[in-house]
Amino acid sequence: MGRLKDDCVAPTKGPIIPEGGDRAGEAIDLKKGGVDMLVRVGKEAVDFETSAYIEGYGFKPVKLSDYKGKWIVICFYPGDFTFV
C-alpha cells in the first residue's frame, strides 16, 4: 500500500456564504444567530468546505461546490462505530 496523504493542513471554512454579496465566499458565522436552517428543497444548496478521509488517498479538504455538475448525495449520520 502506498503512503496516504494529508492535505488537511489549513483550517477549513465550514458553511460558506453564497455568491452575490460583499461577503461571498466567507465562512457563515453561526454565532451571529438567525441560522436555524438555510437549506430548502428547490433552492440552491449551501456550499461548505471541510476535512475528509478518503479511502486509498488519506486526508483531504472537500468542498461541496467542487462536485457541481454532478448529482450529489449528502448523507449525515450520527456517529462512527454505531449502527448506520
Place this chain on the structure above:
Amino acid sequence: MAAVASLYDEFKALNVEILAISTDSRFVHKTWQEMELTKMLDGGVPFPILSDPGGKIGTVYGVYDEDAGVDIRGRFIIDPDFNIRAMEVLTPEVGRNPKELLRQIKAFQHVVKTGEVTPSGWEPGGKTLTPGPDLVGKVWEVWKP
C-alpha cells in the same frame, strides 16, 4: 452507510457522488474504516467521509442536534445545477433505504431529461405524466395508484 456503499457501482453508473458526514474527526473516520467498515464491505466505504466539527454544516442543513452533539440522519439529493432536489431526515434509530434513494435519483434524472413528471412510486420504465392543461382533471384516465 455500508448499505449505501454496497450499491456504490449503481450510484456511480448514475453519475452520483456520495458524501457521508458526521461530527467525528477525520482521524476517527479512518480508524472506523480500518477497524469495522472494511470488515462489513470489501475495500470499505469507497466515498469520502467528511467531518463536521461542532455540527456547523449540520446546523445549516437543519440536522444538527445540539443536545446530543451529533448530526441526525439527514439525506440530501443535489442536482448538477447545485439545487437541492430532495431531503429526508430520520431520527437515529431507523436506518435509510438506499434502494429508495436510487429510485428517487433515477426519477429526478428522468424528470430533468424529459420534462415529464413521475407519479407516486414510479420506477424506470413506468408510466410518466406530461403536465399541461390537457391533463387537468384527466389524471385518472392515464394513471391509478
